[in-house]
Amino acid sequence: MASRIPLVIDTDPGIDDALAILLALASPEVDLQLVTAVHGNVGLAQTTENALRVLHLAGRSDVPVAAGAAGPLVHPIPERAGHVHGAAGLGGVELPASPAPLDPRPAVVALAELLLAHDPGTVTVAPIGPLTNIALLLHVFPEAAARIGRVVWMGGSATRGGNVTAAAEFNAWADPEAAAAVLGSGLPVTMVGLDVTLPTVLTETGIARFREGGGHVGATAAGVLRQYVDAARDRYGIDGVVVHDALALTEAIVPGTLTTVRRDVVVGTTLGAARGQTLVDRRSVAEHGVEVAEAVDSAAAVEFLVSRLETYGA
Numbered sequence: 001m002a003s004r005i006p007l008v009i010d011t012d013p014g015i016d017d018a019l020a021i022l023l024a025l026a027s028p029e030v031d032l033q034l035v036t037a038v039h040g041n042v043g044l045a046q047t048t049e050n051a052l053r054v055l056h057l058a059g060r061s062d063v064p065v066a067a068g069a070a071g072p073l074v075h076p077i078p079e080r081a082g083h084v085h086g087a088a089g090l091g092g093v094e095l096p097a098s099p100a101p102l103d104p105r106p107a108v109v110a111l112a113e114l115l116l117a118h119d120p121g122t123v124t125v126a127p128i129g130p131l132t133n134i135a136l137l138l139h140v141f142p143e144a145a146a147r148i149g150r151v152v153w154m155g156g157s158a159t160r161g162g163n164v165t166a167a168a169e170f171n172a173w174a175d176p177e178a179a180a181a182v183l184g185s186g187l188p189v190t191m192v193g194l195d196v197t198l199p200t201v202l203t204e205t206g207i208a209r210f211r212e213g214g215g216h217v218g219a220t221a222a223g224v225l226r227q228y229v230d231a232a233r234d235r236y237g238i239d240g241v242v243v244h245d246a247l248a249l250t251e252a253i254v255p256g257t258l259t260t261v262r263r264d265v266v267v268g269t270t271l272g273a274a275r276g277q278t279l280v281d282r283r284s285v286a287e288h289g290v291e292v293a294e295a296v297d298s299a300a301a302v303e304f305l306v307s308r309l310e311t312y313g314a
Contacts, residue, residue, distance in 0.1 A: 004031040005124050005149075007252065008111060010068070011245075012040025012129030013050035015091050015228045019305070020128055020154075020245035021051070022221055025058045026308040027253045030124070034114050035065045036107035039077065040129035040174055044070040047129075048102065050090055056098035058217055058312070065100070068107030069132035072175035075271070077130075091227035093220065108136045112144035120147040126252040127182075128154040128245035130171050135178035138185055148187055150255070154248035155179065156193035156265070156278035158292055165276065169194055172267060173276030180267035183278075189290045191265065192248040193278065196258055196296040200247050203240035204229065206306045215313035246305050251293065254304075259295035262286045 007030040011017045024032050035055065037048040048067045055063050071077065103110055111133070115123055125148050127134050138145045155171035156179070162168040172179045183189055207229070211222035228241045251257045264281040268274035280292055 005029060005253075006118055006122055007032050008034045008036065008114065008123065008125045009249070010036045010038055010107070010125060010127040010129065010133050011051060012038050012042070012047045013054060013090065014041040014047070014129070014245070015224055016243045016245040017041070017128055018050065018054045018090060018224055019221060019243050019309075020249040021054050022058055022217065022312075023246050023249050023305055023308050024253065025055075025060050026311050029253050032060070032063055034110055035063055036068050036111055036133055037065060038068045038107070038129045038133045039070050039072070040171065044068070052098040052100060052102065053095035056100065057095050057220060061098050061100035064103040064110065066103040066105050066107040066110035069136060072130065072132055073135060073177045077174050091224045093224045095220070107133050108140055111137055112141035115144040115147045118147070121149040123148055124150045124152060124252050126152045126249055128171075128248055130174035131155070131178040131182045132175045135175075135181040138181060138187075145185075145187065150252070151182065151187050151189045152192060152248050152252040153182070153189060154192050154197070154245045156191045158193060158195050158263070158278065158280035158282065158294065160194040160198055162277070163194060165273070167268065167274050168276030169278070172278050176267050176269045176276045179276070179278070180269055183265050183267060183290050186288065190251060190260055190293065191278070191290050192251055192258065192293045196293045197242055197244040197247050200242060200296055200298040200301050201238065201240040202243050202302055202305065206240075206302055209306050210309035210312070213310045213313045217312035218309050221309060243305065247296070247301055250301055250304055257301065258293040260291040260293050262289050263292045265290045265292065
């Protein structure tokens with residue numbers, strides 16, 4: 001195998017964030033070197049604790065976790081997503097506490113030091129929550145940010161509207177100013193939005209496979225998903241869940257999994273109905289801009305996730 005991709009996950013666990021972390025740890029193509037926590041689905045103290053506990057569940061308490069931004073750059077977030085992810089973020093499942101201490105560095109410092117220690121263009125950063133930490137990195141350590149090889153962000157929407165408002169996807173809506181800064185920065189960003197995540201549904205059959213074949217980790221992951229599955233059935237009438245963040249990690253792990261087109265993207269930062277909207281110019285291919293994921297082999301993506309989670313039973 002070629003050398004493993006150094007990977008940082010910036011995250012707000014969150015049920016689907018937890019699955020994304022487990023997917024990365026089960027994937028030999030990448031070397032997860034740092035997890036940075038951010039506000040989002042629940043508050044920062046809880047997302048940080050959840051990240052530590054998910055790593056411990058997988059037997060990887062050696063991966064450092066650094067706490068980042070407790071809120072958006074400008075305006076407070078109007079609401080969080082505890083009604084979907086549970087008050088503590090992991091679907092009502094209480095994972096054992098990690099013996100590992102929190103990294104004492106602020107997230108942006110930890111990320112900057114990691115980037116400066118690697119060759120330029122080698123590190124992939126996968127933000128699967130609001131982009132606050134990455135925007136802060138751009139402003140505080142621009143020389144480090146410039147060394148990122150890829151930013152694979154779960155967020156936004158080109159054609160599907162929103163999932164928290166009619167216009168906005170949650171991660172973009174939770175800090176539109178940060179999203180605007182990162183998407184307009186010139187960094188090599190891939191936007192994995194609702195256009196490709198919504199069609200990619202993990203069914204009860206797939207969950208049963210890693211519940212039964214994935215050992216303790218797989219069974220616990222299936223338990224964490226239970227509230228997500230119930231919420232999807234009650235709200236949308238579907239038998240399964242959209243694990244948004246795991247699809248973004250799949251693209252980070254195996255670049256080219258998703259079909260992307262370079263587009264100009266503008267983020268709505270007004271306080272009106274369009275706040276957090278990712279307005280994607282689909283009239284032409286952009287010379288610069290954002291790689292927007294526009295097509296996915298959903299069955300293959302779900303199989304990738306399920307088969308990797310099954311390896312925890314080996």
